[in-house]
Amino acid sequence: MGATFDLWKLIKTVLFYTAVVFIVVVSVFPFYYAILTSFKQGTDIFRISYWPTSFSLENYQAVFSQGSFPRNLLNSVFVASVTVILALFLAVTAAFALSRVRFRGRGFLLMVILAVSMFPQIAVLSGLFELIRALGIYNTPWALIFSYTIFTLPFTVWVLTTFMRDLPIEIEEAAIVDGATPWVIITRVFMPLMWPALVTTGLLAFIGAWNEFLFALTFTSSNDTRTVPVAIALLSGGSQYEVPWGIIMAASVIVTVPLVILVLIFQRKIVSGLTAGGVKG
Amino acid sequence: MASIELRNIRKAFGVVEVIKGVDLTVRKGEFMVFVGPSGCGKSTLLRLISGLEDITSGEMLFDGKVVNSLAPSKRGIAMVFQSYALYPHMTVYENMAFGLTLEKGHDKEEIRQRVEKAADMLQIRQYLDRLPKQLSGGQRQRVAIGRAITRDPKVFLFDEPLSNLDAALRVATRIEIAKLHESMDNVTMVYVTHDQVEAMTLADRICVLRDGLVEQVGTPMELYETPNSVFVAGFIGSPKMNFISGDKAKPFNAETVGIRGEHINIVPSGGTWSGTVIHTENLGADSYVYLEMGTEEPVVVRLEGANSYRSGDTVHISPMDGKVHRFDGAGKPIL
Amino acid sequence: MATDVMAEPVVQTGVKIKSELMQQRVRAAQLFLLPMLLALAVVAGWPLLRSIYFSFTDASLNNIDGAEWIGFGNYLRVQTLDSGAVRYRGLLVDPAWWNAVWNTLRFAVLSVSLEAVLGMLVALVLNAEFRGRGIVRAAILIPWAIPTIVSAKMWSWMLNDQFGILNDLGMRLGLLSQKVAWTATAETAMTAVLIVDIWKTTPFMALLILAGLQMVPKDIYEAAEIDGVHPVKQFFKITLPLVRPALMVAIIFRLLDALRIFDLIYVLTPNSSATKTMSVLARENLFDFDKFAYGSAMSTLLFLIIALLTILYIWLGKVRFDGGDR
Numbered sequence: 033m034g035a036t037f038d039l040w041k042l043i044k045t046v047l048f049y050t051a052v053v054f055i056v057v058v059s060v061f062p063f064y065y066a067i068l069t070s071f072k073q074g075t076d077i078f079r080i081s082y083w084p085t086s087f088s089l090e091n092y093q094a095v096f097s098q099g100s101f102p103r104n105l106l107n108s109v110f111v112a113s114v115t116v117i118l119a120l121f122l123a124v125t126a127a128f129a130l131s132r133v134r135f136r137g138r139g140f141l142l143m144v145i146l147a148v149s150m151f152p153q154i155a156v157l158s159g160l161f162e163l164i165r166a167l168g169i170y171n172t173p174w175a176l177i178f179s180y181t182i183f184t185l186p187f188t189v190w191v192l193t194t195f196m197r198d199l200p201i202e203i204e205e206a207a208i209v210d211g212a213t214p215w216v217i218i219t220r221v222f223m224p225l226m227w228p229a230l231v232t233t234g235l236l237a238f239i240g241a242w243n244e245f246l247f248a249l250t251f252t253s254s255n256d257t258r259t260v261p262v263a264i265a266l267l268s269g270g271s272q273y274e275v276p277w278g279i280i281m282a283a284s285v286i287v288t289v290p291l292v293i294l295v296l297i298f299q300r301k302i303v304s305g306l307t308a309g310g311v312k313g
Numbered sequence: 314m315a316s317i318e319l320r321n322i323r324k325a326f327g328v329v330e331v332i333k334g335v336d337l338t339v340r341k342g343e344f345m346v347f348v349g350p351s352g353c354g355k356s357t358l359l360r361l362i363s364g365l366e367d368i369t370s371g372e373m374l375f376d377g378k379v380v381n382s383l384a385p386s387k388r389g390i391a392m393v394f395q396s397y398a399l400y401p402h403m404t405v406y407e408n409m410a411f412g413l414t415l416e417k418g419h420d421k422e423e424i425r426q427r428v429e430k431a432a433d434m435l436q437i438r439q440y441l442d443r444l445p446k447q448l449s450g451g452q453r454q455r456v457a458i459g460r461a462i463t464r465d466p467k468v469f470l471f472d473e474p475l476s477n478l479d480a481a482l483r484v485a486t487r488i489e490i491a492k493l494h495e496s497m498d499n500v501t502m503v504y505v506t507h508d509q510v511e512a513m514t515l516a517d518r519i520c521v522l523r524d525g526l527v528e529q530v531g532t533p534m535e536l537y538e539t540p541n542s543v544f545v546a547g548f549i550g551s552p553k554m555n556f557i558s559g560d561k562a563k564p565f566n567a568e569t570v571g572i573r574g575e576h577i578n579i580v581p582s583g584g585t586w587s588g589t590v591i592h593t594e595n596l597g598a599d600s601y602v603y604l605e606m607g608t609e610e611p612v613v614v615r616l617e618g619a620n621s622y623r624s625g626d627t628v629h630i631s632p633m634d635g636k637v638h639r640f641d642g643a644g645k646p647i648l
Numbered sequence: 649m650a651t652d653v654m655a656e657p658v659v660q661t662g663v664k665i666k667s668e669l670m671q672q673r674v675r676a677a678q679l680f681l682l683p684m685l686l687a688l689a690v691v692a693g694w695p696l697l698r699s700i701y702f703s704f705t706d707a708s709l710n711n712i713d714g715a716e717w718i719g720f721g722n723y724l725r726v727q728t729l730d731s732g733a734v735r736y737r738g739l740l741v742d743p744a745w746w747n748a749v750w751n752t753l754r755f756a757v758l759s760v761s762l763e764a765v766l767g768m769l770v771a772l773v774l775n776a777e778f779r780g781r782g783i784v785r786a787a788i789l790i791p792w793a794i795p796t797i798v799s800a801k802m803w804s805w806m807l808n809d810q811f812g813i814l815n816d817l818g819m820r821l822g823l824l825s826q827k828v829a830w831t832a833t834a835e836t837a838m839t840a841v842l843i844v845d846i847w848k849t850t851p852f853m854a855l856l857i858l859a860g861l862q863m864v865p866k867d868i869y870e871a872a873e874i875d876g877v878h879p880v881k882q883f884f885k886i887t888l889p890l891v892r893p894a895l896m897v898a899i900i901f902r903l904l905d906a907l908r909i910f911d912l913i914y915v916l917t918p919n920s921s922a923t924k925t926m927s928v929l930a931r932e933n934l935f936d937f938d939k940f941a942y943g944s945a946m947s948t949l950l951f952l953i954i955a956l957l958t959i960l961y962i963w964l965g966k967v968r969f970d971g972g973d974r
């Protein structure tokens with residue numbers, strides 16, 4: 033009896049760890065393979081291998097020397113950073129109002145904000161296109177900063193509202209008794225307490241803006257103004273049939289590695305940020 | 314220094330009325346304690362005085378001026394919260410100075426002096442550069458009190474400030490607060506607690522609240538000696554007052570007779586009542602004997618020193634002269 | 649609720665009193681909300697209205713300003729041919745559009761339900777205590793962190809018909825008899841898209857579900873264990889009902905995301921009508937085919953369809969968002 037029980041337990045353990053290994057391999061392998069490919073040289077790329085066989089930086093040199101990839105990288109950094117800073121700036125005060133002050137229509141307003149953040153962006157594309165051309169910012173980074181507000185702002189407001197709601201009410205009341213106005217409460221009491229939340233929210237919004245494709249594809253038209261996702265999508269070789277896989281993989285690794293590192297550093301905070309508002313029993 | 318007057322104050326949250334018409338005057342320099350069971354509205358009443366909560370109807374006066382709609386910071390109050398509510402990211406010094414830095418007209422030197430004076434009073438000067446999380450619970454509570462002192466308020470509000478402390482610290486901090494009141498005799502203090510011992514030891518006067526209404530206001534001894542309802546009689550004093558009703562109360566011409574454990578004599582024979590010992594507790598300086606005698610709860614007799622009664626003993630008891638509280642069917646005293 | 653600073657009195661037994669504090673807070677709230685609301689009105693509200701307006705005009709890419717109102721023509725119009733036959737034209741009878749609608753719905757339902765099941769499995773694994781749990785959690789964040797465009801490119805390389813590693817792996821393991829042109833063949837294009845999408849977004853699902861799982865008190869399971877409840881029954885009777893709210897919210901977020909999918913399909917299977925979704929088709933009409941008004945009609949219809957589905961889902965599923973009331 034004891035022996036069969038142990039066997040069953042062993043099978044369960046083996047199955048469990050098989051599942052664990054499977055999850056890890058499936059998650060990591062595509063990225064691993066992209067890195068592997070990016071270090072291959074010339075026709076080596078077309079020889080399938082599961083383990084590193086050669087090491088060459090040729091593709092990386094190509095990415096930075098050919099075309100406008102460095103410029104695209106700068107564009108992406110600039111657009112994502114400015115978008116996030118603007119969104120956070122507007123969202124912090126709005127989140128205070130939504131989480132700390134009771135007024136009629138607050139619940140409705142929160143639903144509208146959530147709805148906008150989940151908006152199908154294509155639904156506003158033609159209207160935005162007209163507006164962006166009218167503002168004279170078509171094919172500039174400002175067009176992207178402007179349009180990205182549609183998803184970064186509601187997102188940051190929503191997440192910061194849920195974070196701010198969890199700050200202890202007595203601290204705010206102590207500040208009120210001390211004579212603090214709402215503005216002082218936000219800037220001198222809440223903000224210092226919320227910086228982890230601000231970093232998390234900012235990071236998530238940054239990733240969103242960094243990865244955005246539809247607006248970037250539509251509102252920029254020249255190599256110099258594109259962001260990296262568009263640049264990678266449109267990377268092409270000498271002829272239509274010659275896809276420069278090595279260069280594409282090198283570019284992919286370059287734009288992904290910083291994100292992966294950031295995400296791994298902040299992983300706990302990111303999980304809490306993702307679940308904020310979503311999961312609350 | 315300020316007197317506080319409440320005139321028919323009411324407060325409703327949605328459709329639930331929590332304060333149902335309170336009239337009360339807190340005199341200048343007085344230490345007033347609000348006491349009552351949880352849900353009686355004592356904290357709400359304090360928050361109405363602080364201005365953190367809006368009054369639904371009625372009038373609130375500070376020194377004869379209506380302050381119904383005045384912001385908390387303009388009422389000259391300071392508040393000590395149950396959870397201390399210190400700003401976690403500020404040092405003790407910054408915590409205490411925060412209110413003054415927001416007010417106009419205080420230069421740095423003056424703020425420093427005031428903070429240091431308050432810190433000296435509470436012996437927390439050596440912690441001024443620390444963050445709240447580096448302090449113990451008792452130290453945090455001192456900082457919270459220090460922050461209130463620094464503001465130099467006319468009215469000091471305490472919202473169950475000792476309930477987060479352990480028993481030993483609670484006694485020590487209670488004595489601190491009593492000393493503080495003595496040294497700041499021109500400051501009016503309002504203190505909320507559910508612990509009648511805190512109320513008895515700290516208060517100049519106690520306001521007993523029940524279901525959003527004032528049950529009785531008076532000095533601790535007034536409440537102890539002449540409670541004006543069964544509720545107050547049962548709430549004030551430890552051990553709890555014994556209530557004897559029905560036939561056993563008849564000889565006293567009352568529906569219910571209340572008698573405190575310390576006002577009962579054990580007599581060798583005869584006596585007013587008799588009962589069976591079910592439990593005894595020896596506390597050293599005094600001891601309690603619990604008697605089963607057909608009342609709802611056992612009757613407690615408090616004796617000086619230790620006693621040697623055993624469970625099962627039959628005991629005869631008599632109330633001391635003039636210490637019997639007689640109540641009518643509505644729970645009101647018969648005078 | 650009872651200790652809320654700003655609880656507003658409803659029962660009024662006397663004069664209504666609005667305190668200075670409350671007035672100050674409400675004024676501040678209005679002031680704080682104004683910039684955000686203005687920004688949202690400009691970047692979302694106005695463009696949405698204009699897009700809907702364009703769908704009723706004859707606007708073209710080079711003649712947006714001169715667009716003229718033509719009513720419902722883009723949606724449905726009746727054309728009488730010279731021969732006298734009556735033909736219906738417009739979006740509502742456009743087979744390409746309905747094909748895109750079908751593709752979108754098929755994609756959304758398949759991807760989200762598979763992600764929910766897989767996400768639940770991954771979450772259950774991560775909820776168990778074992779050595780190296782941290783590494784697994786870090787590993788599953790990688791697909792989530794990779795930009796969609798990059799994952800599309802990575803996978804199209806792996807799915808490459810000639811040099812793709814997946815064909816190679818499938819042949820070696822005997823799962824495939826010959827190399828498959830995953831992204832180019834109509835039959836497999838949707839599968840390819842689903843594989844990539846599931847790979848990329850299952851982690852998100854798993855993490856949301858995991859957060860829900862971790863809120864289930866451990867002693868419930870201990871009690872069930874003592875009562876001898878079978879683990880499978882435990883899952884369906886205890887775990888599932890308790891994580892249901894989290895799961896429902898996770899599903900709706902994913903569903904809305906899936907219904908608007910654009911980038912993955914645009915890069916992975918361009919020009920394949922088997923995977924062309926509403927968003928892809930609408931953008932194509934707007935900017936590649938110079939049918940600006942027609943594309944606007946598509947985006948308007950897409951908006952309506954998604955709004956309708958969302959309301960239906962929230963209503964049927966009784967989803968409760970944490971509405972933000974303290």
